[in-house]
C-alpha cells in the first residue's frame with residue numbers, strides 16, 4: 659500500500675498532444691529510482707502525474723493507495739515533494755530562510771517544529787551561509803540546493819528531483835550523493851529525472867527508461883546501460899566507464915569506476931616468479 663502506482667496512465671495535453679501512453683509503474687517506499695530518456699520522451703509529464711499537477715486522462719495514479727483523481731495538488735503535496743528542474747521556477751521569497759519556512763508557516767506548524775525542520779534541511783544541503791540572501795542572488799548551483807532544502811523541510815515520504823546535477827560541480831554532486839544516503843536511511847523514496855548517467859549509475863538502484871511517451875525498460879542500472887536496444891531507443895549514453903571498458907576490450911558489463919580499476923589492476927599484477 660505504501661507505494662506510488664501508475665496503472666495504464668495516459669496523459670494527453672489540452673492541445674491533444676499525447677505525452678504519456680499507458681504507463682505502468684510501482685515504486686515502493688525507500689526506493690531510489692531514476693527516470694531517463696530522450697528529450698520529449700515524457701519524463702516530466704510522468705512525474706507531474708505523480709505529484710498530482712497532471713491527472714491521468716486515462717488510467718489511474720495511486721499514492722499510498724489514494725487515487726490522485728480524488729485529491730487536490732495541495733493534498734498530494736503532503737506525500738510528494740517536487741524539486742523543479744529550474745530553481746527560478748520555484749523560488750519567490752525575499753530570503754532563503756523565508757523560502758524554506760514559507761510552506762511550513764502556511765501549514766501553521768508550531769514554531770519549534772518549523773525551527774527543527776529548517777535546521778535539518780539547511781544542514782543537509784549545506785546552505786548555512788546563504789540564509790539571509792535573496793534566493794535570486796544566490797549562485798545557481800546553491801540556488802538548486804535552496805529549492806531542495808524547501809522540499810526536504812516538508813518531510814514528505816516521496817521526493818522528486820528533476821535534473822539535480824544540472825550546474826553542479828563535483829562537490830555539489832558529492833553533496834547530493836550524501837543526501838541520497840541520508841534519505842534512504844530515513845526510508846524516503848527518491849525519484850530523479852536525469853541526463854547525467856554517471857550520477858544515475860552511481861546513485862540509483864533502479865532505472866526506468868522512457869522513449870516516445872512510453873516506459874520501455876525498468877531494471878537495475880547495469881542491465882539498462884548494457885542493453886544496446888534500450889540505450890538506442892531512449893537515446894541515453896552508457897556511463898563513460900562502461901564505454902572505456904568496452905574500448906579496452908574488457909568483456910564484463912562494467913559501469914562503475916571501481917570495477918574497471920579492479921579489472922585493470924588484476925590483469926596488470928606483476929608475475930611473482932620474475933626475479
Ligand SMILES: Nc1ncnc2c1ncn2[C@@H]1O[C@H](COP(=O)(O)OP(=O)(O)OP(=O)(O)O)[C@@H](O)[C@H]1O
Pocket residue numbers: 671672673675676677695696697698699700701702703704
Ligand atoms: N503544456 C504542454 N502542452 C502541450 N504539450 C506539452 C506540454 N508540456 C510538454 N509537452 C510535450 O509533451 C512531450 C513530453 O514532454 P516532457 O516535458 O514530459 O518530456 P521530457 O522527457 O521531460 O523532456 P526533457 O528531457 O526535455 O525535459 C513533449 O513533446 C513536449 O513538447
